[in-house]
Amino acid sequence: MSSDYSYDDQGQFYPFFIFTLATIVTVPLTYSLLRPSKDADALAPRTKTDFKAEHQDLVDKQRAAQKRKQRKVKRFVAVLIGWALMGFMLYLIITTQRTVAKIWNPYDILGITESATEKQIKTHYKKLSVRLHPDKARPDPAKNETVESLNDKYVEITKAYQALTDEEVRNNYIQFGHPDGKQSFSIGIALPKFIISDGNGTYVVLVYALLLGVLLPYLVGSWWYGTQRMSKEGVLIESANNLFREYNDTIDEGGLITALSTGKEFEEQLKGDKAESGLAKIESRILAAGELSPFAGGLHVKDKIKLENLDSGVRRKVLALLWAYLGRVELDDPALNSAKYMVAPIAHALTQSFTAISLAYGNTVPILTSYFTSQRLIQALPPKASPLFQLPHFTPAVVKAIEGDSKIHTSVQQFMDQPDARRRSLVVGKGLLTESQYKEALAVARQLPQLRVAKAFFKVTGEKFIIPSSLVSLVIKGRFIPPGSVDAPPVNLDDLEDVDPAEDDLNALKKGDTKPILPPIAYAPRFARDHSPRWFVFLTDSKQGKMAVPPFTFATFEKPIFTEDGKPTCNMQTLKAQFAAPPGPGHYTFVMHVICDSYVGFDTKMEVTLVVEDASKAAAMDAEDEISEPDEDSIAGQMNALKTGSLPRTAKPKKRKDDSSDEESATDEEEDDTSDTNTDTEDEDGGK
Numbered sequence: 001m002s003s004d005y006s007y008d009d010q011g012q013f014y015p016f017f018i019f020t021l022a023t024i025v026t027v028p029l030t031y032s033l034l035r036p037s038k039d040a041d042a043l044a045p046r047t048k049t050d051f052k053a054e055h056q057d058l059v060d061k062q063r064a065a066q067k068r069k070q071r072k073v074k075r076f077v078a079v080l081i082g083w084a085l086m087g088f089m090l091y092l093i094i095t096t097q098r099t100v101a102k103i104w105n106p107y108d109i110l111g112i113t114e115s116a117t118e119k120q121i122k123t124h125y126k127k128l129s130v131r132l133h134p135d136k137a138r139p140d141p142a143k144n145e146t147v148e149s150l151n152d153k154y155v156e157i158t159k160a161y162q163a164l165t166d167e168e169v170r171n172n173y174i175q176f177g178h179p180d181g182k183q184s185f186s187i188g189i190a191l192p193k194f195i196i197s198d199g200n201g202t203y204v205v206l207v208y209a210l211l212l213g214v215l216l217p218y219l220v221g222s223w224w225y226g227t228q229r230m231s232k233e234g235v236l237i238e239s240a241n242n243l244f245r246e247y248n249d250t251i252d253e254g255g256l257i258t259a260l261s262t263g264k265e266f267e268e269q270l271k272g273d274k275a276e277s278g279l280a281k282i283e284s285r286i287l288a289a290g291e292l293s294p295f296a297g298g299l300h301v302k303d304k305i306k307l308e309n310l311d312s313g314v315r316r317k318v319l320a321l322l323w324a325y326l327g328r329v330e331l332d333d334p335a336l337n338s339a340k341y342m343v344a345p346i347a348h349a350l351t352q353s354f355t356a357i358s359l360a361y362g363n364t365v366p367i368l369t370s371y372f373t374s375q376r377l378i379q380a381l382p383p384k385a386s387p388l389f390q391l392p393h394f395t396p397a398v399v400k401a402i403e404g405d406s407k408i409h410t411s412v413q414q415f416m417d418q419p420d421a422r423r424r425s426l427v428v429g430k431g432l433l434t435e436s437q438y439k440e441a442l443a444v445a446r447q448l449p450q451l452r453v454a455k456a457f458f459k460v461t462g463e464k465f466i467i468p469s470s471l472v473s474l475v476i477k478g479r480f481i482p483p484g485s486v487d488a489p490p491v492n493l494d495d496l497e498d499v500d501p502a503e504d505d506l507n508a509l510k511k512g513d514t515k516p517i518l519p520p521i522a523y524a525p526r527f528a529r530d531h532s533p534r535w536f537v538f539l540t541d542s543k544q545g546k547m548a549v550p551p552f553t554f555a556t557f558e559k560p561i562f563t564e565d566g567k568p569t570c571n572m573q574t575l576k577a578q579f580a581a582p583p584g585p586g587h588y589t590f591v592m593h594v595i596c597d598s599y600v601g602f603d604t605k606m607e608v609t610l611v612v613e614d615a616s617k618a619a620a621m622d623a624e625d626e627i628s629e630p631d632e633d634s635i636a637g638q639m640n641a642l643k644t645g646s647l648p649r650t651a652k653p654k655k656r657k658d659d660s661s662d663e664e665s666a667t668d669e670e671e672d673d674t675s676d677t678n679t680d681t682e683d684e685d686g687g688k
Helices: 014-034 056-071 073-099 106-110 118-132 147-165 167-176 201-229 237-246 253-260 265-269 279-286 301-309 314-326 334-361 364-379 396-403 412-416 420-427 435-445 506-511 615-625 635-644
Strands: 003-007 185-189 451-459 471-480 535-541 546-554 572-580 586-596 604-612
Touching: 014 073, 056 334, 106 118, 106 147, 118 147, 147 167, 237 253, 237 334, 253 301, 253 314, 253 334, 253 364, 265 314, 265 334, 279 314, 301 314, 314 334, 334 364, 334 546, 364 535, 364 546, 364 586, 396 420, 412 435, 420 435, 451 586, 451 604, 471 535, 471 586, 535 572, 546 572
Parallel strands: 003 185
Antiparallel strands: 451 471, 471 572, 535 546, 535 586, 586 604
């Protein structure tokens, strides 16, 4: 037996291989491209308004560019190429199937069925041999027949006849599938012969060397380098290091804005001539006299000094652009205005990195500064600016008409809580708001998700008391009531309780499977990103100025916030944060912060007290509770039995310390519950 190599010159095999490989890669990519987005920014509802901020077209353009980037154009192109390649390979498979050689079959060659008898086979063969005999057959040009093809056909039918009638030939056919016996061993190569012959083998080796020696190491190295150069907050490690060097325990919002300008991400956006072009113009605009602040950009004297002390370059221009963005300063240049809106989302991402650094140190001031700066960046408000600027059409003149010369700013809630006649008299008029602008501002205010805390307390699931080192839950009950809501129902006291479900409560298990509710996308017309608001809950020690319990993040809620027509549901929401109780008993007073990262003035700050009982004392109090029910033979016991449908337990005898008699005594103490650890809470409108 000899071996031979057969190449896929007719394309019978390699299309299957390429089609399979392309399918394995393309189908998952297509699914990842077409599957519904789970991003909160794409699924969350939006504030309904027709208000357009200045340069809204520039902001929308940058938002659209970011969305295109998130969709990953490279993946889209790869999917198109994959499907095109699969289609072409499928075409080759269908086309080349017509030329694929069939398995040698004597019945097919003779044109008879496998059920034909030997007599029928002989009769049919005689007819074919007479017609196809070389001495009698004449080629038909119309059928592209030649003398050679007719001779080959005659030989073929002869072999087929012998395979069915001659014993030796038939044995060869049965054993080896061919009348001539065992054939040579053939190795099929699923490549056209021209690829690895005629001197082309060198090129094949070169291609493999490029793929395995260059491209694969490059891809792996790029992936590894990308993971090493980025922090888990999504900023460059070098930028995080710069922020770490800028950190200090007393940093304020102006200082943090200056620190954010050290981000290396800005250098990728401001290359070449963009590094310093227009810097003098930006600085002259932001340092001009402001209507409600010393400078138009909202910066103060110390911030101005920091800006001027920087060397000209990317960082100085970035810092100037940040102040221009926060102060909503008009730059009268499309390129500069576009750059002004470009730096804000980058600075916001850097703020999250600074938050992580602040949490590692645990000092309260930097943590609060980072969250407040996030609010200002999203709303385009400089530090110390009035929260009223979050409403559409509100200019410095309008804010001045509301606040007057007061050094304490009026919040959106305080403005909306005033009677309509009072509000209208303050802001509607010449040089202020028109009637339509006033209505639009109120409509937006009534859609802002303000979380008003109704109650906050500590508890341990399934226990009546909190003992040292136990797993404590900080339970916060609150409702989303937008500013200016006048028809909010009163709080249902039952909604303020947090009852532990029974172990066999199937409804409680189903309740945990409910779809989380997303809050509306942050109303921020000048922020060039769609941002889903988040709420952070953490505890601090006011005496030491330190964080006591790290922040817990809440981006979704268990109940709808607004109805389909945009009205607030006023559903009671429950936020829970679990942490370990202090190791010793006592009363621990903390300051609880509930901060929204998207709106200025929507935060809550209140004192809460955690009562930790000694483990032995808590056990003794539990034992007393077990005998607190009335005796079965007393009137109270009989009434309790009628009420509950079950017999009360008989009280155990208890001796008095000052009496040696064996008379029974019962306690009248009520059962203790989590109210012992309830904190000092404020009314829903009492959030600071």
